[in-house]
Amino acid sequence: MKMSRKKTAVIAIGGNSLIKDNAHQKIEDQYQAAKETCYHIADMIEAGWNVAIGHGNGPQVGLILRQSEVAAKVEHLPETPLDVCGAESQGLIGYLLQQNLQNELFRRKIHQNVATVITQVLVDKNDPAFQHPTKPIGGFMTEEEAKRKAEELGWTVVEDAGRGWRRVVASPDPKEVVELDTIKALIEAGVIVITVGGGGIPVIDKGDGDYVGIAAVIDKDFASSLLAQEINADIFIISTAVEKVALNYGKPNEKLIDRMTVAEAKQYIQEGHFAKGSMLPKVQACIRYLEAGGKEALITSPENIGRALRGETGTWIVP
Ligand SMILES: Nc1ncnc2c1ncn2[C@@H]1O[C@H](COP(=O)(O)OP(=O)(O)O)[C@@H](O)[C@H]1O
Numbered sequence: 001m002k003m004s005r006k007k008t009a010v011i012a013i014g015g016n017s018l019i020k021d022n023a024h025q026k027i028e029d030q031y032q033a034a035k036e037t038c039y040h041i042a043d044m045i046e047a048g049w050n051v052a053i054g055h056g057n058g059p060q061v062g063l064i065l066r067q068s069e070v071a072a073k074v075e076h077l078p079e080t081p082l083d084v085c086g087a088e089s090q091g092l093i094g095y096l097l098q099q100n101l102q103n104e105l106f107r108r109k110i111h112q113n114v115a116t117v118i119t120q121v122l123v124d125k126n127d128p129a130f131q132h133p134t135k136p137i138g139g140f141m142t143e144e145e146a147k148r149k150a151e152e153l154g155w156t157v158v159e160d161a162g163r164g165w166r167r168v169v170a171s172p173d174p175k176e177v178v179e180l181d182t183i184k185a186l187i188e189a190g191v192i193v194i195t196v197g198g199g200g201i202p203v204i205d206k207g208d209g210d211y212v213g214i215a216a217v218i219d220k221d222f223a224s225s226l227l228a229q230e231i232n233a234d235i236f237i238i239s240t241a242v243e244k245v246a247l248n249y250g251k252p253n254e255k256l257i258d259r260m261t262v263a264e265a266k267q268y269i270q271e272g273h274f275a276k277g278s279m280l281p282k283v284q285a286c287i288r289y290l291e292a293g294g295k296e297a298l299i300t301s302p303e304n305i306g307r308a309l310r311g312e313t314g315t316w317i318v319p
């Protein structure tokens with residue numbers, strides 16, 4: 001399908017950049033974080049980019065699920081299944097991003113429409129990921145609290161990249177963006193689309209052609225990469241908390257990476273430089289995009305996107 005002549009970027013925003021820590025889970029904090037991110041995305045739009053926005057939902061979907069579980073326990077209210085929690089998180093985060101981006105564009109006198117698409121993403125019901133939960137959701141816990149929750153509530157918990165312990169759920173690989181044609185049509189019409197939120201709501205094909213939701217949380221970097229591949233995006237950007245990806249991250253011999261090829265990235269993965277569940281899927285998502293014909297991928301923090309696009313910073317990954 002022919003897309004509009006402006007260059008198109010798919011940008012994936014980290015769930016952890018929208019709820020920074022346990023102390024910032026309130027809606028006003030989430031609103032403020034969304035506002036800051038939208039300011040930087042508006043810079044890109046002002047610079048002439050067509051933008052499709054994917055976002056994470058780990059902290060948010062875990063919070064929504066826990067609210068439902070506690071409400072069920074205390075008030076005997078019906079529990080919300082995880083796929084529906086994912087849909088709720090798309091609505092919540094989509095609303096915060098959509099409103100803030102509209103406000104920012106209005107302030108800059110840019111007349112462009114913004115729309116959030118509730119997006120389903122097809123996964124394989126036999127994906128082995130269903131047997132091995134890996135996607136961290138919700139807030140951070142101490143090791144003691146996490147182990148208690150595992151014992152009392154049957155949670156699977158892991159230590160999350162040196163930041164504390166978290167509950168984990170299954171994270172199957174995204175196979176197909178169900179609403180792809182709608183998303184393409186909106187981009188073609190010049191609409192800024194917020195989509196594949198939380199990696200998309202995971203659905204499986206029941207076998208009779210019907211889709212049905214399944215309890216999981218898809219990795220938003222992989223889902224956003226799939227979207228970037230499907231719409232032939234000119235660039236795939238992952239916006240996260242760090243300005244650059246590092247070798248020997250957090251160690252005295254840490255070295256920031258300005259640019260790496262796919263071959264180099266694969267070598268660094270083998271050498272164990274990128275933490276599982278945080279930086280590793282981001283680098284892998286960039287590799288998938290580039291191996292499918294993408295031109296360039298960028299990993300940087302929201303406030304550095306503008307500078308990075310001018311070639312001044314960020315980690316660039318190229319074929
Ligand atoms: N090699 C690395 N280079 C840079 N950051 C790394 C590396 N390995 C792990 N990280 C961590 O990964 C984090 C990004 O992952 P995460 O917080 O899960 O992303 P998201 O923004 O999608 O929520 C960084 O903020 C950093 O703490």
Ligand SMILES: NC(=O)OP(=O)(O)O
Nearest residue numbers: 015056057058198220
């Ligand atoms: N769904 C997802 O990948 O969320 P995070 O970015 O919060 O991990």
